[in-house]
Amino acid sequence: MIKFDFNTYTNRFIDKDKYNLLINQKKEYIDKLYKSDMTGWMKKIEKEIIEDIEKTAKYIKDNYDTLVVIGIGGSFLGSFSFLKLFEPYFNKNFLEIIYAGTTLSSKYLDELLTYLEDKNFCINVISKSGKTMETRITYKVLKDSLKRKYSDEEIKKRIIITTDKEKGLLREEAIKEGYKTFEIPNDIGGRYSFMTPAHLLPLACNFNLQEIIDGYYDGKRYIDTAYQYAVIRKLLFEKGKVVENFCVNEENQLMFLEWLKQLFGESEGKKGVGIFPTSCLYTRDLHSLGQFIQQGNKILFETFIKIKEKESYISYNNKTLNTINETVIDSVERAHFKGDIPIIEIEIDILNKEEFSSLLYFFQLSAAFSGFLFDINPFDQPGVEVYKEEVRNSLGEI
Numbered sequence: 536m537i538k539f540d541f542n543t544y545t546n547r548f549i550d551k552d553k554y555n556l557l558i559n560q561k562k563e564y565i566d567k568l569y570k571s572d573m574t575g576w577m578k579k580i581e582k583e584i585i586e587d588i589e590k591t592a593k594y595i596k597d598n599y600d601t602l603v604v605i606g607i608g609g610s611f612l613g614s615f616s617f618l619k620l621f622e623p624y625f626n627k628n629f630l631e632i633i634y635a636g637t638t639l640s641s642k643y644l645d646e647l648l649t650y651l652e653d654k655n656f657c658i659n660v661i662s663k664s665g666k667t668m669e670t671r672i673t674y675k676v677l678k679d680s681l682k683r684k685y686s687d688e689e690i691k692k693r694i695i696i697t698t699d700k701e702k703g704l705l706r707e708e709a710i711k712e713g714y715k716t717f718e719i720p721n722d723i724g725g726r727y728s729f730m731t732p733a734h735l736l737p738l739a740c741n742f743n744l745q746e747i748i749d750g751y752y753d754g755k756r757y758i759d760t761a762y763q764y765a766v767i768r769k770l771l772f773e774k775g776k777v778v779e780n781f782c783v784n785e786e787n788q789l790m791f792l793e794w795l796k797q798l799f800g801e802s803e804g805k806k807g808v809g810i811f812p813t814s815c816l817y818t819r820d821l822h823s824l825g826q827f828i829q830q831g832n833k834i835l836f837e838t839f840i841k842i843k844e845k846e847s848y849i850s851y852n853n854k855t856l857n858t859i860n861e862t863v864i865d866s867v868e869r870a871h872f873k874g875d876i877p878i879i880e881i882e883i884d885i886l887n888k889e890e891f892s893s894l895l896y897f898f899q900l901s902a903a904f905s906g907f908l909f910d911i912n913p914f915d916q917p918g919v920e921v922y923k924e925e926v927r928n929s930l931g932e933i
């Protein structure tokens with residue numbers, strides 16, 4: 536069960552008349568969402584695709600000890616954040632999954648190549664467009680390393696491409712070389728692609744897909760709440776709260792906040808509007824950004840995502856560490872609210888995969904509604920072309 540509190544710590548900042556006006560327009564916005572041609576992520580994924588993913592994941596686990604996932608942005612953050620959240624911190628009895636291509640670090644790639652020398656690895660390269668610079672460079676470097684060791688026939692077994700159905704360089708290569716492929720549907724953009732093979736294949740290597748899939752579509756029951764969250768955010772923005780600080784109190788949830796930052800940042804930040812998403816890990820960041828949040832420029836509101844971990848045996852002064860952690864977070868909320876920071880609370884009772892998938896769906900709905908409320912298209916990202924053009928001017932076509 537996901538619990539939402541949009542009220543306790545936002546009340547005094549929200550213009551009630553505007554709130555009621557927007558809430559009364561909910562049906563129009565829901566209709567707009569259903570009419571959009573980029574909402575393939577709301578449609579059920581086909582059974583045959585799930586079977587193919589599961590079969591391929593089994594093949595990977597049976598034949599290799601490491602999977603290298605190459606992708607950036609919406610092509611890696613979903614599965615990576617899920618994995619981080621559900622894998623143990625230590626002693627992982629999981630198929631090793633290494634993510635690459637998320638920066639242009641030559642140090643990382645160099646060390647990765649050395650690390651992979653003794654590994655029996657395969658590659659899943661993921662790019663909807665098939666032309667993303669970081670992905671292409673990393674893929675070429677890793678494929679070259681396979682070429683130094685194996686025949687073309689062997690390489691064919693070790694490369695899986697997830698890309699557009701028809702277009703793009705990766706699709707062309709897959710056809711030419713006969714590589715195994717998965718599709719990212721036309722009507723699903725990168726950051727909304729959690730329920731596609733882009734994320735489900737890496738996840739199927741370590742998790743039971745069915746609970747993830749069921750939980751995801753169950754997220755639809757939160758459609759009204761997702762709209763309400765979008766409305767509250769928009770009204771806070773109108774009060775000058777132009778930064779949303781997503782907060783958690785467990786380190787393994789940080790990558791999920793990166794997913795959220797991409798989802799909201801790329802969906803909303805257009806035509807001079809949008810809320811700037813940022814993130815904090817508490818209590819760590821109470822000893823750094825906490826000062827600013829408490830007493831600095833009042834430009835932000837906070838969204839606390841409280842995902843409860845199982846009770847642990849560790850205790851201090853007759854209180855479990857979990858209780859201390861949760862009590863500290865509740866106290867931080869009250870303190871920040873006293874410092875004029877509106878607070879939204881979203882809580883999952885006990886961490887489980889179904890609820891977490893529902894939460895991803897909820898946020899995707901909210902980001903879409905939010906884009907509509909800001910009167911921008913939440914499904915494109917024209918701004919990222921500007922830096923790419925500058926790169927082309929400096930380096931030519933890569």
Ligand code: PA5
Pocket residue numbers: 607608609610661662663664665666667670724725726727801916
């Ligand atoms: O949300 C998006 O569409 C983007 O962030 C993309 O996911 C990102 O740029 C990677 O693109 P691609 O999958 O085409 O390599």
